[in-house]
Amino acid sequence: MAAKPRNTEQKRAVCRAFEEADGPLSAQLVWERAKAFAPSLGIATVYRCIKELIAQDEVQLVESPIGPMYERSPRHHHHFFCSSCQRAFCIAGCVPGWKSLAPQGFKVLSHELSLSGLCADCAQATTPEKNAP
Amino acid sequence: MAAKPRNTEQKRAVCRAFEEADGPLSAQLVWERAKAFAPSLGIATVYRCIKELIAQDEVQLVESPIGPMYERSPRHHHHFFCSSCQRAFCIAGCVPGWKSLAPQGFKVLSHELSLSGLCADCAQATTPEKNAP
């Protein structure tokens, strides 16, 4: 139980993938990006590292319509999922009043707000009327 | 593409499972409950029915820390997930101001707020100090 974690190239690669990410990543994406720093990296190791990072609260699971994603634990914030390009974005700010929504007797420990729709790129691409002649 | 859907016992069973549910159900739960109305029902058929119901906007996917769940499309509301008993609850009400959180140029089409913590039952069970002698 009292394991002594070691500092390996693979762990560093996975951490670096998270550090350089600008938003949540799927396990596959973490793998792809981390392989740049540790070419032999296996997908199983990615999952193992993610699990370890979550246990250490370094990384958090993000549920999304796209599937499970992970990101470095940051100050509190929420996400926007683009239903067109399937990318995830972090958004600043929070909504007030969420704590009072739970029924009597419920103990609210955390909350997650996710917005879905079209990101700026996709919104522009699918609504070009303004630029059309 | 112009398929003519048929009214079968299995579809009715799945619909009924949703109608009688008081909150989101996992595919497994839908199966268990629908089998009461159509004993021979197979899990594959459950998934096919759910997919069809979603396509018709009769049912919605609910992402949750517990896993994917489904529920009859109702008036807008949100959810509470109990991290102890792994049940999902619907909560009334909504938070104001979510639409303005998205960055410039983003088109917000929907939002989902989920609260996590302990439901009334579990909160009471894990905090019995008040009743302890």
Add this chain to the structure above:
DNA sequence: GTTGTTGCAAATCGTTTGCAATGAT
């Protein structure tokens, strides 16, 4: 009779695990 639907089993997807080899300490 036509054709959408079913249950089954096989296939697939994402994730986890057993294990012998490897590498950090």
Add this chain to the structure above:
DNA sequence: ATCATTGCAAACGATTTGCAACAAC
């Protein structure tokens, strides 16, 4: 030398799909 960690491949659970039998129309 010790023992955490690795990559691989097998195992796993959830979901999907091919297909022949079936049932709604």
